[in-house]
Amino acid sequence: MTTATSVPPVPGAPAGAGPAAPPRGGSPAHRRGSARAAAGRRPAWASRIVVNLVLAGFALYTLLPLTWLVIASTKDTADLVGTHGFALADLNFVENLTRMFAEDGGIFGRWMLNTVAYAGVGAALSVLVSLLAAFAFEMYDFRGKEKAFGFVLIGVLVPAAVTTMPLYLLASSTGMVNTFWGVFLPQVASPFGVYLARIFIASYVPRELIEAARIDGAGDFRAFFSVALPVLKPAAVTLFLMAFSAIWNNFFLPLVMLTDRSLFPVALGIYTWNQQEIADPAYAPLVIVGSLLAMLPVVALFLALQRYWKAGIGAGALK
Template sequence: MRWMSRTAVNALLAVSALYTLLPLTWLLFASTKSLSDLYATPGFAFGEFNLFANVEAVAREGGGVFFRWYLNSLLYAGVGAAVSSLITVACGYAFDKYQWLGKEKLFGAVLLGVLVPTTATAVPLYLLASKIGVVNTFWSVFVPTLVHPFGVYLARVLSAGYVPREVLEAARSDGAGEIRTFASVAMPMLLPAYVTIFLFQFTAIWNNFFLPLVMLNDQNLYPLSLGLFAWEKQGHAFPEFHSLVITGSLLSVVPLLVVFLLLQRFWKAGMTAGSVK
């Protein structure tokens, strides 16, 4: 029975891994094909190897606008996730370590934010941005990414698992103020928590589509998701854009892979925080 249980779990994991990797595998095969091979060869088969020519075509299209979109996505996701994670960790730490009137009610309001889908907030955010005159600017997409309700909840849980109150009391006894205690004592302990939240937020912002769609008209401000969508719409009239979208999609996966590979050890540590007492 134990052997059958282990086999069933491994089989389920294998199916899950296959389901996850199949789209990426197809993307890899398709990115190496010319436009004619894309429709004339099986999906999981190489045609004439054309990857470098496809990348060159992506780089040339629109005067290199793809790499402008790439930089925009790195700014939205990289800087946004870094700042958002710092704010989120500080909020979670405050909810965990401090006491004030109405704390749990406020935390309940934060948890309500987890239940609201981001697509439902796009139109209200657009109306607010319109009121203050920042529609179709970098800030209209960047500022909303700084709010991460689920990250606050996760940061509170990880703060309880990583930061002993006794260490904070010792720092205060040595004369450290609250900001210095957080920055010099708590934050190094919360580094795995910070990286865990950073990875979640980086992925969410990198894949964000609906908010930029609502906020942006200037093509030079597009993130990759919206830029590739604009190319895909042109594919109805100009089939060569299908190859550009496929190759661009493959290139867009690279930062996610790099970030996860570089930070996975912190992510594993963060996800297991507090699991062993």
């Protein structure tokens, strides 16, 4: 048996009327909360303005030094001293460029070739070593694997400047000080490259894919180069760009390891000219034009490889 619960009539309401409806607009507390939410809600145009201002600030921070460098590369020594930094003067870029390549018997060209060898070949070998090491860490089970990978992570945490003196002492004991190999070989090993490569392999190379290759008769190196490496092309490009940029701009290791000017990378060579500028201001245009040219290969490489860098790493992985 169900007992009906009667609702008391509202005072002053006509007889037979139902229960009172809630006031329009909700309760007072609800109306106060809505008013606060509306007051705290920013219009869309205000958010866009804030975002655009932040992006404009970053763009200025990036482009202003580059703009100054381009303008200053067209000035001679007198214009560098006597004009405003962003003021245009007589165009002397060709003269500065010709003088720079002729200075010290054309040693700037040798510095650029050295840097291409250090960075280009070194970055390619660094990527190959990192991918092979990461492939072994991810695809094989062996005793002490995670402990060994822990030592790799320790190498990621240690700054490169801390390892420069131990590397110098090691190179001194093996007779590689003031040689090409004393700068080249230490940059092939990259703990961060191994760490990042293992993340790529764990995410985009399934173990089942490698096991299927082994069942079909592929050896370890065949499985890596024929199955895993095609999937990891965007990852390899990313690792190559990072390694190339780091080696190209490396300064401290060549500074400690080299004394022969013919072995200098371009960053260290421009630094020596900058030191000579203190005694001879005529070196100032050479330093500026050299800095501009030293930057161009890195920019060109990023622009040429950006479509691979941005590509989906796992695209077609299991097709």
